[in-house]
Amino acid sequence: MSELIFRGGTIVTVDDGRRVVAGDVAVRDGVIVAVGGTYTPAGHDYQIVDASGCVVMPGLVQAHVHTCQTLARGKADDRELLDWLHQVVWPYEGALDAAALTAAAELAMAELLLGGTTAILDMATVHHTEAVFAAAERSGIRATIGKAMMDAPDPAIPPGLRESTAASLAESDALADRWHGAADGRLRYAYAPRFVLSCTDELLAEVGRRAAARGVGIHTHASENKGEIAAVAARFGKRNLAALADLGVLGPRTGIAHCIHLDEHEIELLATTGTHVLHCPSSNLKLASGVAAIPELIDRGVAVAIGADGAPCNNNLDGFLELRLTALLHKPRVGPKAMPAAQALAVATRGGAAALGLGDQLGALEVGRRGDVIAVDVTGPHLAPVTNPLSALVYAARASDVRHVAVDGRLVVRDRELLTLDVAAVTRAAATHAHRVFAQL
Amino acid sequence: MSELIFRGGTIVTVDDGRRVVAGDVAVRDGVIVAVGGTYTPAGHDYQIVDASGCVVMPGLVQAHVHTCQTLARGKADDRELLDWLHQVVWPYEGALDAAALTAAAELAMAELLLGGTTAILDMATVHHTEAVFAAAERSGIRATIGKAMMDAPDPAIPPGLRESTAASLAESDALADRWHGAADGRLRYAYAPRFVLSCTDELLAEVGRRAAARGVGIHTHASENKGEIAAVAARFGKRNLAALADLGVLGPRTGIAHCIHLDEHEIELLATTGTHVLHCPSSNLKLASGVAAIPELIDRGVAVAIGADGAPCNNNLDGFLELRLTALLHKPRVGPKAMPAAQALAVATRGGAAALGLGDQLGALEVGRRGDVIAVDVTGPHLAPVTNPLSALVYAARASDVRHVAVDGRLVVRDRELLTLDVAAVTRAAATHAHRVFAQL
Numbered sequence: 069m070s071e072l073i074f075r076g077g078t079i080v081t082v083d084d085g086r087r088v089v090a091g092d093v094a095v096r097d098g099v100i101v102a103v104g105g106t107y108t109p110a111g112h113d114y115q116i117v118d119a120s121g122c123v124v125m126p127g128l129v130q131a132h133v134h135t136c137q138t139l140a141r142g143k144a145d146d147r148e149l150l151d152w153l154h155q156v157v158w159p160y161e162g163a164l165d166a167a168a169l170t171a172a173a174e175l176a177m178a179e180l181l182l183g184g185t186t187a188i189l190d191m192a193t194v195h196h197t198e199a200v201f202a203a204a205e206r207s208g209i210r211a212t213i214g215k216a217m218m219d220a221p222d223p224a225i226p227p228g229l230r231e232s233t234a235a236s237l238a239e240s241d242a243l244a245d246r247w248h249g250a251a252d253g254r255l256r257y258a259y260a261p262r263f264v265l266s267c268t269d270e271l272l273a274e275v276g277r278r279a280a281a282r283g284v285g286i287h288t289h290a291s292e293n294k295g296e297i298a299a300v301a302a303r304f305g306k307r308n309l310a311a312l313a314d315l316g317v318l319g320p321r322t323g324i325a326h327c328i329h330l331d332e333h334e335i336e337l338l339a340t341t342g343t344h345v346l347h348c349p350s351s352n353l354k355l356a357s358g359v360a361a362i363p364e365l366i367d368r369g370v371a372v373a374i375g376a377d378g379a380p381c382n383n384n385l386d387g388f389l390e391l392r393l394t395a396l397l398h399k400p401r402v403g404p405k406a407m408p409a410a411q412a413l414a415v416a417t418r419g420g421a422a423a424l425g426l427g428d429q430l431g432a433l434e435v436g437r438r439g440d441v442i443a444v445d446v447t448g449p450h451l452a453p454v455t456n457p458l459s460a461l462v463y464a465a466r467a468s469d470v471r472h473v474a475v476d477g478r479l480v481v482r483d484r485e486l487l488t489l490d491v492a493a494v495t496r497a498a499a500t501h502a503h504r505v506f507a508q509l
Numbered sequence: 510m511s512e513l514i515f516r517g518g519t520i521v522t523v524d525d526g527r528r529v530v531a532g533d534v535a536v537r538d539g540v541i542v543a544v545g546g547t548y549t550p551a552g553h554d555y556q557i558v559d560a561s562g563c564v565v566m567p568g569l570v571q572a573h574v575h576t577c578q579t580l581a582r583g584k585a586d587d588r589e590l591l592d593w594l595h596q597v598v599w600p601y602e603g604a605l606d607a608a609a610l611t612a613a614a615e616l617a618m619a620e621l622l623l624g625g626t627t628a629i630l631d632m633a634t635v636h637h638t639e640a641v642f643a644a645a646e647r648s649g650i651r652a653t654i655g656k657a658m659m660d661a662p663d664p665a666i667p668p669g670l671r672e673s674t675a676a677s678l679a680e681s682d683a684l685a686d687r688w689h690g691a692a693d694g695r696l697r698y699a700y701a702p703r704f705v706l707s708c709t710d711e712l713l714a715e716v717g718r719r720a721a722a723r724g725v726g727i728h729t730h731a732s733e734n735k736g737e738i739a740a741v742a743a744r745f746g747k748r749n750l751a752a753l754a755d756l757g758v759l760g761p762r763t764g765i766a767h768c769i770h771l772d773e774h775e776i777e778l779l780a781t782t783g784t785h786v787l788h789c790p791s792s793n794l795k796l797a798s799g800v801a802a803i804p805e806l807i808d809r810g811v812a813v814a815i816g817a818d819g820a821p822c823n824n825n826l827d828g829f830l831e832l833r834l835t836a837l838l839h840k841p842r843v844g845p846k847a848m849p850a851a852q853a854l855a856v857a858t859r860g861g862a863a864a865l866g867l868g869d870q871l872g873a874l875e876v877g878r879r880g881d882v883i884a885v886d887v888t889g890p891h892l893a894p895v896t897n898p899l900s901a902l903v904y905a906a907r908a909s910d911v912r913h914v915a916v917d918g919r920l921v922v923r924d925r926e927l928l929t930l931d932v933a934a935v936t937r938a939a940a941t942h943a944h945r946v947f948a949q950l
Contacts, residue, residue, distance in 0.1 A: 119912055141893070142900035148845045179889040308824070353837035356845035356903070383904040384891055396794035404589045404797035449619040450908070450933055452582070453940040455947075459583035463795070463824035468909035491890055499894040506896075 069112045071096045072477050074443055078457055079104055079120030082126050082417045083431045088457060093124050093452040095439030098252070098477035103433050113404045117472045117482060122443035123457045123463045123465075125382035126412075126433050127473065128188025128387035129420020131232060132287075132325040132375030134347035135176035135200060136161060137139035137171055139502035141379035149293040149355050157380060161193040161216075162228025163505045169196045171501040173203035173302045174494045176385055178486055181209055183467030186440040189287055189323055189346070189375070189424055191216055191260045194229045195239075201247045202335045204255055208480040208488040208495075210440060212424050213247070214260030214287050215240055221269045234273045241278065248284055254476050256424070257329070258285035258323075263292075263309055264300050276316030285321045285425055288312070292357050294325035309334035309343075318343045323373065323423045327365070328358040339369040344423040347415070348383070349393040362415075363398050363406045373423035374416050391416045395462050439477035445469045511554045512537045515884055515919050518560030518899055520545055522874045523567050523858045526849060527675060529898060530891045534565050536880030536918035537691070544874050558923060562897045563884035564906075567853075567874055568627025568914065569828035570861020573728075573766040573816030574620035576617035576641060577602060577610055578633045580943040582820035590734040590796050591834065595665045602634040602657075603669025604946045610637045613943040614644035614857040615935045617826055619927055622650055624908030626828040627881040628914045630703045630728055630764055630816070634659055635670045636680075640687045640792070645696055649921035649929040651881060655701030655728050655866050656681055656686070660712045682719065689725055695917050697865070699726035699764075705741050705752055708759045717757030726762045727865055729753070732775070733767035733798050750775035750784075759784045761842070764864045767792075769799040771878055780810040785864040788856070789796045791817035791825070803856075804839050804847045814864035815857050832857045836903050850903035881920035886910045905921075 074093040081103060083336045089104035096110065103196055125432035137157060146259045164172070169192075180188060187210035192200045197215035204211035212214030217240060219224055219233040231239070248257035259275045261267045280285045290308040291297060297308060310333060312318055320342035327338070327345045338345060347362050366372055374394050376385040395412035407415075429438045444465055446454045451469070454460045475482035480488050515534040522528045522544060530545035537551065544729055580600060585597035594724035605613070610633075615688070620703050621629060628651035633641045638656035645652035658681060659666055660674045667740045672680070681700055689698035700716045702708045720727045731749040732738060745752045752773060768786045781785060782918055815835050838852035858943060862872030870879045885906055886893045892910070895901045914922035921929050 136606075141905065142895070142897045145904065146846045146849050151845075175890055175893055182890065192922060275922065280816075317587050322753075350837060353840055353844070356840040356843075356847075358841045383900065386907075396791060399794055400798040400799045402797075404592075404795070405587045406797075408587050438585065447933075447936065449616055449623065449936050449939075450827065452616055452936045453580060453943040455585070455943070456583045459586050459824065465906060466827075466909060468906065468907055495888065495890050495893045502894040502896070 069096060069111050071109050072439065072474055072479055073107055073109065073114060073116045074119040074124045074441055074472065075116050077122040077124035077443055079433060080125040080457055080461065081431045082122050082414060083434045093433055093441055095441065095474065095477035098439050100433060100435055100437050103435060106171050115477065115479060117443065119443040119472065120470055121447040122445050124441060124443050125461065126417045126431055127440040127442045127475065128391065128422065129187045129373065129418050129430065130180065130185050130375040130387050131189040131323055131344065131420045131423040132348055132377055133176065133188050133190050133385060134502040135173040135190050136164065137378035137380050138172040138176040139168060139498055139505060141383050143506065149357060150295050152355060152381065158229060159226050160505060163227035163508045164193055164196065166196040168501040168505050169199040170203055173200045174207065174489055175498040177203055177207035177209045178489055178491050178494050179385045179482050181207060181473055182323040182486055183386050183388065184442040184444065184468065184470035184473060186210055186442065186473060187420065187424060188429060189258060191287055194218055194231055197243050199396040201255055204252050206488060208475050208478060210254050210475050212256040212258045212285060213358060214258040215243055215273060215306065216264040217261040219268050220266045222266060225266065233268055236271060237274055244284060252476065258287040260287045264308055265296060272315040272317055279321060283321065286317055287323050289325040289422060290327060291329050293417060296331060297329055298409050307331060309335055309337050313341065313403065314371040321425055325359065326360060328352060328360045330375050335368055342371060344371045344373055346375045346378040346423060346491035347372055347394060349390060349397050352382040353382050360399055362394065363402045371419065371422055372415050372417040385415060388467045390463055391462055403405060409458040411464050412445065423459035439474055441474045442470055443472040444445050445471045510538060510552050511913055512550050513880065514548055514550065514555060514557045515560040515565045515882055515913065518565035518884055520874060521583050521898055521902065523855060524873045524875045534874055534882055536882065536915065539880055539918035540736045541874060541876055541878050541880050549640040554725055558884065558920065559637055560913065562888040563886050563912055564902060565882060565884050566902065567858045567872055568881040568883045568916065569832065569857050569878055570628045570814065570872065571621065571626050571816040571828050572630040572764055572785065572814035572816055572861045572864035573789055573796045574629050574631050574826060575819035576614040576631050578819035578821050579613040579617040580609060580932060580939055580946060582824050584947065585821040589860060590798060591736050593796055593822065599670060600667050600950050601946060603667035604949050605634055605637065607637040607640045609942040609946050612752060612938045614641045615648065615930055616651045616939040617936050618648035619932050620932055622648060622914055622921050623911065623927055624827050624829065625883040625885065625911035625914060627651055627883065628865060628871060629943050630699060630862065633727055634648055635672055638684050639848055641860060642696055646692050647738060649916050649919055649928060651695050651916050653697040653699045653726060656684055658702040658712060659707040660709050663707060665804065666707065670893040674709055677712060678715055685723060685725060688837040690762040693917065701728045704730040705739060705749055705760040713756040713758055720762060726764065728764050729760055730766040731768060732770050735770060738770055744834065745807040748772060748775055750778050751878045754778050754782065763868055765814065765861050767798065767801060769793060769801045770898065776806065776809055776811065783812060785812045787817040787864060788813055788835060789814045790838050792822040800838055803835065812860065812863055813856050829855060829906055829908045831901055836857040850899040853903050854899060880915055882915045883911055884913040886912045897921050
């Protein structure tokens, strides 16, 4: 029996009652056993971290990231989606070997954990996905990962990323066999067909069947860009989500990034199937894609989570930036009461947990849930005076305010220091591998 | 003779050639004397700060802030402009005494300097503006400040803020006499009629005359909100900027916050008069005001600067957040090449300097300009790998990456520590005064 105690914070539980209480959060063997009050350790094997001056809250969940892309940060600015993919990101991904992928994933996970993101839904690249799982295992982050599936005969796909339908399914299945449930359940698999245009119908339909049979998730992109939508319409004679629905890909275990340009029928499909929309506001701005109608989708009963997408389209992997932007970006369109702090915070925690298929285990600080807990220092001048902790977290806090982070009851960041990876070494390795990879292109 | 040397950084000069060079930046008696290479101190009175691993750049200029509002951070969420003013911000401002205003301004200036903002254009509240000047003098920030002028017989203006035309002008003149050019020119005055609706025509016309006679600036708001514009149209039978132009308020010494909803004639007026638009993207989102057409205005020849506005409508005073948002927010409307990193950075430095009437003295690192210099640590994992320093600064850097800050050649932040104010005491005082002020309301 091992216990971890966050001592003496202001606890923003994000539980069903959205309670804010004072005191300790205690985690025993990975499971939350106390929220609020003063906790007395049950045995002798315990660790106490000081959370005074902190808001203690569930870790942020980013339900759409590409940790494999991190070496391309700053390399693909000022492009719209299809140019961004064809000119930089696909050639870059095609040039990644396992060592470079390890460097990219470790760099991403260092940034994510230091910034208070405890769980991710991560689309890797086509090959070497075991390197991403291994990085996640070492870093201590909770990760649902899938290899990108790209079996379409599209000449824009570089040789290093091309694969046959059979090989794509076989490599995905092997990864799911090896990693789904690994690290005591902290690592999980999700099939990741990249987007409709890079996949055959056969692959998409088979992904729907296999994910259902295994009970694992599906992670894809759709309706991010008008050029993409026009190409989908030319191929199928229908819109993106209708095509995905007809191929059996939608459902409560499916998360779809972006969903910016939707028609009424597509919104209906998302709501009735329980499919999760993965909102990436910075990325959607930077690629000039548009602004997804998130408050309107929530009103229609669609499940929503957030994510930073990849470093070359953001250029951060900062859950607090995405949280703030999710709260701000929709107000001019919908009104000043759209996405109030409490709702935005729930999307970034509970919404992400649900998108990972872990809605009953993550996303709130509540006895019985897994111990993914962060302490955010709210003593800085940029937060003062703190009269409303929800407002402070959503509108004013920064990733750099994150002081302690635990995943599954294991402390991975203490006093702003990552305990699982050597950040300086990871940052150096990233520079070395980035230089090597881009020199090849 | 006293020298300050930022040693061994990557220097993003933002000069006319937009040069990026390696080496030292040296400031002697407040004036930049060397940019790049290795600098040998000219005498014995010098200070060296380590800028290795840093980008050294001109300090950010925020040309629209309200440091007086900082105690109301988190107190006025989820309201549009006129409700926000009438229900919270004006009653709050009306309840401020000099001690509370000191606490608010010191808190703001601590956040601003620690986040790399070296110069501000600050609209104070109606009274006690000397407390804001005194805080600026102590904090070391470069500040152009004006008392808010509100002489309109508007029942929404609380008693504590009401003033006669004559009293408003007299108090403004006295402040300008006392403070314009103080602290060796670091402090300056700008007349600050709040916005058309809170001012009489007589006041606005007199402000235009007096500012021209003194050669000082004018700082106001316009065209932020459709309700405001409708009220202006009802009073004048014309639009905001046409009204301001006819009253003699526009011109190259005038900065106007927001300018979101403009017609063709107003854009023409801004361009031909050389009036500065002060873009506040976070505030414009949070108050559901809209998005100003900044790239389009720049294309038309309008001068643009940025600002965080006030803590209750942002909720930060973070120049890096506003810089990033300025670069991102316009791309969905205009295209992915809108506001590239170099242009956004120039707006946040040179554009701000010009709005302060200091376009030849600030905004670039160039021999002969004033020594407002910051060093931004780019070794963090969230910035790696840094291949393009401009991209890193605009799309990925955070206020918390700011390591050293100098204003007028004086080091005010060293290794992330503010040297001029006791931040913990300032933060405590802010909480105490905020509690007292809101208890009265």
